[in-house]
Amino acid sequence: MITQIPKGYQEWFRVVMRKMPHLSKSQAVGLAMGRFFGIAITQSCGLSTVAVFLAEIQHRSENNVREQLRQWYKEKSHKYGRKRQEIEVSESFAFLLLWILSWWSSDQKSLVLAADASTLGKRFTVLVISVVYRGCGIPVAWKIVGATEKGSWQPYWHQLLNQVKQGIPDDWFVIVTTDRGLYAKWFYQGIVANGWHPLMRINAQGYYQPSQVLGDQPPSKLPLSGLITEVGQHWSGRVRCFRSNCVDCTLLARWDHGYADPWLMLTDLSPQQAQIYWYSMRSWIECLFKDIKRGGFGWHHTKMTDPKRAERQW
Template sequence: MNEYSGLNSWIAIVNQKLPHLSRPQAKVLAMWSFGIGMMQSTGLTTVAVFLAQLLSEKENTVRQRLREWYRDADDKKGTQRQEIDVSKCFAPLLGWVVDKWYSQESQLALGMDATTLGSRFTVLAISVLIRGCAVPVAWKVVTANKPGAWKPYWLELFDRLKHSVPPDMTVIVTADRGLYAEWLYHKIVELGWHPFLRINLGGQFRLLDSHDWITLTDTVPFVGSHWCGVVQCFKTNPLTCTLLARWDKGYTDPWLILTDFLPQTASTTWYGMRSWIECGFKDTKRGGLHWHFTKITDPKRAERHWLAFALGVGAAIALATFWLVSVGSEADATPPNSNYDDLPPDHIARTQPPAKKPTRFLSCFRRGFIQIIVALLLGQPLPIGCFFPESWRSPTAFSSA
């Protein structure tokens, strides 16, 4: 194998960052995620053919190795085979992100949401939100349209992530209004993190020094209005918290956010990061790794496949996304120097006011893929990258509503 192929470097990194995996498990996970990242596909055959040519091995041999990796122990050949417990990778994955997190303000945003794969799967995911992208660090795959509560799954995912973030780091957890629940709010607080949960417009609240209940929509009665304060929210199952409300032009409904921050220490605009998890789901499907073409039908196997995904995004899936977004994030945070100073004194560009918010023409996910491909074609060392979040203090960093 060519020393510049990058695969050997990636195998060594995965071995180091996920030490609880056996060396063979880590190696095949690295192969899966490397192949997913390079091929922009999660297809078993596509990844196997690519790796077979890279390693000068038989296609069927590599294909069988990849397939065995995500199977249950009982479905594997041999008497001492073990299956991957994906949940044990969640804390190391988040710890890996934190280790590569470059933020002067020590702030981290998480998003939680569910995505579906047709009528086959529903994936409950918690992801790190970074520059318009999302890196999955914990997930649960369940059969789609199957009756049952999601609460036990969400609680288990959060329990797996506790102690993965330094106590001096400010962490917010964002979720859309369909996921709000009182138990979720208290679980996030229990971890030492800060809920940033959107709620529906129906319901009432009261100020702590008042007995009068007010309709939630009265906080922002018209476009352009905003309000914040410490309240007791909801007559049934009342919750003492901070209510942030904002209604900006161009939006059908206002944002109503519940958090434990003091009113003057948080901004409703931070909730704009939540939509990035939807961008992350797009990256796993049509916008990037094409997981929607997978032939896998078993939820447990899909969870392991998502691990390679998260590193390239699911076990194989999460790993590839981690890699691509980290490289793209660093490139996005350090764009080439502008040649503005080289322009003539009377150039029209000098008469134009600077844009309030730089336009991101290419996602960090796609930019990372380009950076990696170019480095490998030029025979350069495999780029790994770091995570450079945008400052929360910037009023233009996120969408306002």
């Protein structure tokens, strides 16, 4: 009930109701107090820590608060009452993204997203798409699977891309960055199909063919490892990359001081439009994972084993 929330924190509830209108009132209370306020103030996602804090300021039983918080991530079959509802996490992704984009000025219509896979020991793998903003990463869509679960991630990434698309206006310029371990032709094509622009880092293994050469000789297949060989070098051009599962794209390459290896990137943008330094914003997501794990909320201490419950906690 909203009356159980201290008067000074009513604004938390009002903001959630305004920005996440698909939630029921009880769900909005649970999100505003148990998640946003409780976790933010205690700097912990530990159930006991948050329950003790909220019980103190609401003058309620710790056990009652604890059970209320657990209702957030439980399945419908494990909840009490006749009007039980199960949180469908993906329904919040577009609203969450629109909330974040409301911070942009009206004339600012560009966005950088980062797709990444993070593991929690041998328990979970989190596939997450984040907005990079002012030096940090904000997760806006995620799928959690068992760390040892067999099978392809392809359906999950396609689903996440489609869910994020619902929260981005069609006239926005969107860059999607990925690290070397996530490059795949289907991922590249999925980003382009959304009207966005991939900026996907690749390994130096494989070959490329320049799209334009002088004379009548067909372009040679050249090793990616020989494109950039010294610090300070850079290159860009249209190519057909890889021998199998080849893709026609722009290849960007650069090796700056302070880096152990050169950056090799694929994008659909022209060599004149693409800027390889955009990829540096991807490093901002490191703050996100630090905040969630050892440097902040301590999610690495979670006792959860069910990926679906972990998704709701996220």
